[in-house]
Amino acid sequence: MNATALVRTDKAERYLGTLCKHFTHKVSxxxxxxxxxxxxxLGTYTLTxxxxxxxxxATAADxxxxxxxxxxxxxxxxxxALRENAKLNGTCAAA
Structure with a gap:
């Protein structure tokens, strides 16, 4: 199963780097x-x-x-993304 969300922001590269750097200390x-x-x-998360x-x-088995x-x-x-007050509205589509 997978689900996707698009965050509209001009700081996408920064958030991608920050998230990945944070998680490299914990997971692959x-x-x-x-x-x-x-x-x-429990699954994977792909950021583009x-x-x-x-x-x-997001991708997971169930x-x-x-x-x-x-x-x-x-x-x-x-x-x-606290300063930008950017929010994810959960997953907007699941398949």
């Missing part, structure tokens, strides 16, 4: 096909800079794990 972070991938115990924002994609992966990244993202 890799660069795959133009995106950074954070491997969490796009025009006008940062695309975030709905409960998907929700937890999204919750972890959302929590850290909102903490790092």
């Amino acid at each position: 972070v890799s660069f795959e096909q133009g995106a950074k991938e954070i491997a969490l115990p 800079v796009q025009d006008g924002g940062l695309m975030l994609t 709905q409960a794990s998907l929700e937890r992966v999204a919750e972890v990244i959302t929590s850290y993202f909102e903490r790092f």
Whole structure:
């Protein structure tokens, strides 16, 4: 299962770097096909800079794990984006 969210921000590169740097101390972070991938115990999170924002994609085996992966990244993202008051509205699409 996966879910995606797009954060509209002109600081996408900064947030991608901050999130990945933070998680390298805890889990595996890799660069795959133009995106950074954070491997969490319950699933993965892929971050891609796009025009006008940062695309975030969570992937997990089941709905409960998907929700937890999204919750972890959302929590850290909102903490790092506090000054900009940027918010993720959860996952906007799931498949």
